[in-house]
Structure formats: structure tokens, C-alpha cells
Amino acid sequence: MATSTGTPLSEQSILATLEDSGDTTGATAVRLMMAAADAFADRGFHATTTRDIASRAGLSPAGVYVHFTSKEDLLFELSRRGHQTARDQLVAAAAAADSPTEALRSLIAGFSRWHAEHHQLGRIVQYEFRHLTPQHRDTVLALRKEIDAVVRDVLVRGVAEGEFEVDDVPATALALLSLAVDVARWYSPEIRRTPADIARTNGELAVRLVARR
Amino acid sequence: MATSTGTPLSEQSILATLEDSGDTTGATAVRLMMAAADAFADRGFHATTTRDIASRAGLSPAGVYVHFTSKEDLLFELSRRGHQTARDQLVAAAAAADSPTEALRSLIAGFSRWHAEHHQLGRIVQYEFRHLTPQHRDTVLALRKEIDAVVRDVLVRGVAEGEFEVDDVPATALALLSLAVDVARWYSPEIRRTPADIARTNGELAVRLVARR
DNA sequence: TGTCGTTGACTAAGCGCTTGCTTAGTCTCA
DNA sequence: TGAGACTAAGCAAGCGCTTAGTCAACGACA
Numbered sequence: 001m002a003t004s005t006g007t008p009l010s011e012q013s014i015l016a017t018l019e020d021s022g023d024t025t026g027a028t029a030v031r032l033m034m035a036a037a038d039a040f041a042d043r044g045f046h047a048t049t050t051r052d053i054a055s056r057a058g059l060s061p062a063g064v065y066v067h068f069t070s071k072e073d074l075l076f077e078l079s080r081r082g083h084q085t086a087r088d089q090l091v092a093a094a095a096a097a098d099s100p101t102e103a104l105r106s107l108i109a110g111f112s113r114w115h116a117e118h119h120q121l122g123r124i125v126q127y128e129f130r131h132l133t134p135q136h137r138d139t140v141l142a143l144r145k146e147i148d149a150v151v152r153d154v155l156v157r158g159v160a161e162g163e164f165e166v167d168d169v170p171a172t173a174l175a176l177l178s179l180a181v182d183v184a185r186w187y188s189p190e191i192r193r194t195p196a197d198i199a200r201t202n203g204e205l206a207v208r209l210v211a212r213r
Numbered sequence: 214m215a216t217s218t219g220t221p222l223s224e225q226s227i228l229a230t231l232e233d234s235g236d237t238t239g240a241t242a243v244r245l246m247m248a249a250a251d252a253f254a255d256r257g258f259h260a261t262t263t264r265d266i267a268s269r270a271g272l273s274p275a276g277v278y279v280h281f282t283s284k285e286d287l288l289f290e291l292s293r294r295g296h297q298t299a300r301d302q303l304v305a306a307a308a309a310a311d312s313p314t315e316a317l318r319s320l321i322a323g324f325s326r327w328h329a330e331h332h333q334l335g336r337i338v339q340y341e342f343r344h345l346t347p348q349h350r351d352t353v354l355a356l357r358k359e360i361d362a363v364v365r366d367v368l369v370r371g372v373a374e375g376e377f378e379v380d381d382v383p384a385t386a387l388a389l390l391s392l393a394v395d396v397a398r399w400y401s402p403e404i405r406r407t408p409a410d411i412a413r414t415n416g417e418l419a420v421r422l423v424a425r426r
Numbered sequence: 427t428g429t430c431g432t433t434g435a436c437t438a439a440g441c442g443c444t445t446g447c448t449t450a451g452t453c454t455c456a
Numbered sequence: 457t458g459a460g461a462c463t464a465a466g467c468a469a470g471c472g473c474t475t476a477g478t479c480a481a482c483g484a485c486a
Contacts, residue, residue: 028435046259047344050472060437065473067435126398127340131260171406171414174399175392182391185339193384201384209418213426241461263446273463278447280461 029067031057033081036074041120045075045128075128076136082121083143086114090150100158101207104176107154109203111180115187116195122184151176155210164210176206242280244270246294249287254333258288258341288341289349295334296356299327303363313371314420317389320367322416324393328400329408335397364389368423377423389419 025033035056039048050071051061068074093110097103115122125140132140151173158164166172179202187198238246248269252261263284264274281287306323310316328335338353345353364386371377379385392415400411 026435044257044259044343046257049470051470059435061472062438062474063436071472130257167417168414171411172418175415175418178395178399179388179391181398182395185394186387186391198384201381202388204380205385205388205422209421239461262444264444274446275448275464276462284446 026067028057028059028063032059032064032067033074033078037078037120037124040075040078040124040128045071045124045131072131072133072136075124076132076139078121079125079129079132079136079140080143082118082125083140083147086111086118086125087143087147087150089114090147094150094154100154100161100163101211103154104158104164104210105203105207107151108176108180108206109199111177112183112202113195113199115180115183116198119184119187122181126181126184148173148177158210163212165212166210172210176209179206239280241270241272241276245272245277245280246287246291250291250333250337253288253291253337253341258284258337258344285344285346285349288337289345289352291334292338292342292345292349292353293356295331295338296353296360299324299331299338300356300360300363302327303360307363307367313367313374313376314424316367317371317377317423318416318420320364321389321393321419322412324390325396325415326408326412328393328396329411332397332400335394339394339397361386361390371423376425378425379423385423389422392419 032053036048036053039052039056042048048071050064053071053074054061054064057063064071064074068077089110090107093106094103097106129137129140152169155164155166155169155173159166159169183198183202187195193201245266249261249266252265252269255261261284263277266284266287267274267277270276277284277287281290302323303320306319307316310319342350342353365382368377368379368382368386372379372382396411396415400408406414
């Protein structure tokens with residue numbers, strides 16, 4: 001995760017996320033997505049101008065439209081790829097654990113860590129959602145439901161195997177996701193706690209929230 | 214809380230919040246704030262036009278500037294009053310309880326309920342914060358620190374009196390606030406759970422998170 | 427090998443429209 | 457008579473996006 005080049009960590013991780021989305025995407029398109037992610041996270045979708053995105057990517061204003069059909073199309077690509085990598089990571093964490101308790105700990109730790117390391121993308125994904133077109137919203141909503149289902153599944157398994165004590169599974173799943181998602185709202189690279197710290201404490205808190213006593 | 218008039222509940226509660234902020238504010242200014250709250254919550258600060266706010270309040274575009282110096286000034290008034298009523302409610306809840314456990318339960322339940330009932334104002338307060346001027350941001354940040362302090366105090370008292378078991382007080386306070394604040398993100402009046410349901414389950418989860426076992 | 431024709435990435439210029447806010451003036455009521 | 461609430465009209469600036477055209481890269485073919 002450390003880097004010996006001059007590239008900032010935030011760019012590194014966004015780059016990795018955007019490149020490893022299972023799409024073949026040109027280098028300029030990736031540069032545009034990184035520029036847009038920076039700008040959207042910083043100022044919000046509507047406060048960001050296409051001229052700003054273009055100049056951050058070293059292009060003229062019209063250059064954006066060679067690679068994306070609209071500003072909203074850029075937002076959608078960021079949202080889709082962000083959700084996909086977050087989901088993939090959750091599924092992998094759930095599959096690797098050998099007990100519901102360990103699965104939940106690893107799930108919430110990983111999701112919290114993702115929202116710290118990718119807090120820019122996380123904010124875009126959560127707060128700019130409403131600016132997507134209805135069709136694009138539907139696509140993203142489907143990905144969100146998959147994420148929800150992973151957490152619920154672990155809770156149901158934990159209850160069945162006697163490890164968890166849960167009154168209301170959907171409500172508890174939502175609370176657990178709140179814990180992790182909200183990290184993107186308050187995290188900043190300047191704070192005392194590292195993404196790894198946050199992952200550890202949130203994973204522990206998650207287990208406390210449902211463990212039989 | 215129930216109403217026999219045609220006024221929707223959301224307007225009622227926003228109205229009450231905006232009117233009871235300890236300021237003397239004219240009826241037209243309150244109408245403008247309600248219109249702005251609706252619009253900002255719905256589309257975001259930058260996607261909302263002053264013409265939209267004015268027409269929702271039944272005024273011409275220029276009518277806004279009789280009562281507020283700018284669009285940002287309207288956002289600031291909403292943020293300030295929103296934070297103030299949220300803080301006042303927290304302080305009252307903490308003072309009324311007679312044990313740290315009950316204080317925490319009532320704190321998180323009340324804060325969760327507030328973020329459900331005032332989810333519009335809650336979203337504005339959380340997601341439009343960055344669009345405030347630096348000075349206005351400072352004013353609001355001071356209010357946030359007060360809110361943080363109330364939660365930390367209860368945790369410290371609970372640990373001292375042997376009721377709570379907490380590794381990291383600031384981190385746990387943040388997690389507890391995440392639980393409540395994030396309600397504004399996902400709550401909608403159409404969902405199954407009522408604000409009272411959410412308050413009850415979140416209060417219970419909060420206690421679980423810190424209770425000695 | 428040389429030179430076409432094509433394609434894709436990109437830019438300079440700018441169009442039509444909307445934005446936040448101002449100005450000059452009207453109306454109401456104490 | 458004068459102060460405050462409000463409007464009609466509009467200004468300067470900035471917006472998303474398009475148009476028309478440049479330029480380098482490249483395969484096809486005489």
C-alpha cells in the first residue's frame with residue numbers, strides 16, 4: 001500500500017479501484033474519472049464544472065465528451081465501479097471466514113476500511129446518488145441490495161448457529177452498515193486513527209452488537 | 214404530533230424546529246426557510262435555484278433577498294437552527310436520566326428519532342455542510358463539538374460508575390453518533406419502521422455496544 | 427517506398443440558456 | 457410622510473454541451 005513514487009495515496013487507491021473494475025478503459029478515461037472523483041468528492045456533483053474536470057485531467061473542456069456522453073455519465077461510472085469493488089470485497093470477506101462471528105468481524109472491518117481508504121469515492125457513492133438519472137439509479141440500487149443481502153445472510157447464519165442474538169435482522173443489518181458507511185463522512189487522512197485502526201475497532205463493535213451473552 | 218389540518222407532518226416538524234430556535238423571525242422568513250429546506254433536502258444546495266425557493270414560498274425571485282442576504286445565508290440559518298435544536302434535545306435527554314445506561318439509551322434513541330422525523334434537515338446539516346462559508350462552517354463546527362462532548366461525557370460517567378466497558382471513548386462516541394446520524398441518510402416516511410421504532414431499536418443497540426457483560 | 431484515405435483523440439470557439447443577485451420602482455399601512 | 461415588504465425587469469457571469477476543424481497514427485495499395 002505504501003508508495004515510493006510521488007503519487008498521493010488517495011490517487012493510488014482510486015486508480016486501483018477504477019482500473020480493476022473488469023472494464024477495458026483507456027488511460028485518458030481513467031484520468032478523467034480520477035479528476036472527476038477528486039472534484040465531486042471535494043465540491044459535490046453540481047458544484048463541479050465540466051471545465052474543472054477537463055483541466056484537472058489536462059484536457060480542453062470539449063475533451064471530456066470524447067470519452068463520456070455527459071457529466072452525469074461520469075458520475076454513474078464512478079458510482080457503478082465504486083459499488084462493484086465494495087461488493088466484491090464484502091463477498092470475499094464473507095466467504096473466507098469459517099464462523100459467522102469471524103465473517104461478521106471481517107465483513108464490517110473490511111467495509112469500514114474501504115470507506116476510509118476510498119472516502120472520496122464513498123462520499124460520491126452515498127451523497128451524489130440522487131443526481132443520477134432514474135435508470136442509472138436503478139442499476140446502482142441493485143448493487144446496494146446485493147451488499148445488504150451479504151450482511152443479512154451472515155446475521156441469519158449466526159442466529160441459526162447460536163452465535164448471535166438478534167431481534168430484528170434487517171434493522172440490525174442497517175445499523176451495522178451505518179457504522180461502516182458513515183466512516184466516509186467523518187474520515188480524513190489527517191486524523192489520529194488509521195484505516196486499519198478503524199477497521200479493527202469497528203469489526204469489534206460489530207461483533208459486540210450481535211454476540212450472544 | 215398528529216395534525217388535523219392539511220399540513221404534511223414533515224412541514225409541521227420543520228416548522229416547529231425553525232420557529233422554536235430562540236430567534237424572532239417573521240412568518241415570511243420561516244416560509245422561505247421551509248421552502249429552502251424542502252428544496253435543499255430534495256435536490257441539494259447547488260442544484261436548487263433561488264427562483265425555486267422563491268416560488269415555493271409564493272414570492273418573486275427578488276423576494277428572497279428582503280429576508281436573507283444570499284442563498285448561502287439561508288443554508289447557514291437552516292444548519293445553525295438544525296444543530297441547535299438537535300443539541301438542546303440531546304442535553305435534555307442526558308440530564309433527565311438517572312443512570313449512565315439510561316442516559317445513553319435516551320440520548321441515542323432521541324437523536325435517532327430526531328434524524329428520522331427531521332431527515333430533511335438532517336441531510337442538509339450533514340451533506341451540505343461543505344457549501345457553507347468558512348466562518349459559517351466554524352460556527353456550526355462549534356455546535357458539533359458540543360454534541361460530541363455530551364456523548365463522551367455519558368460514556369466516561371458510565372465507565373467510572375462501572376456500568377460500561379469501553380476501549381476507546383472517542384472512537385465509540387463516533388460509532389454511536391454514526392448509528393443515529395446515518396438514519397437521516399436512509400430514512401423515508403414510506404418505510405415499515407416508524408421514527409419511534411427506530412429510536413427504540415437504536416437505543417437498545419447503543420446500550421449493547423458499551424454495556425459491561 | 428511513398429502517398430493516399432480513414433480513423434480516433436483532441437481543441438478553439440462559441441451557442442443558447444440559466445444562474446445569483448441588483449436596481450428602480452410600487453404598494454400598504456402605521 | 458415615511459418605512460418596510462415586495463415585484464418587474466434585467467445584468468454579468470458562468471453553465472453543459474456542440475460544432476467544425478486540426479493533427480498524428482496507421483493500414484492499403486500502386
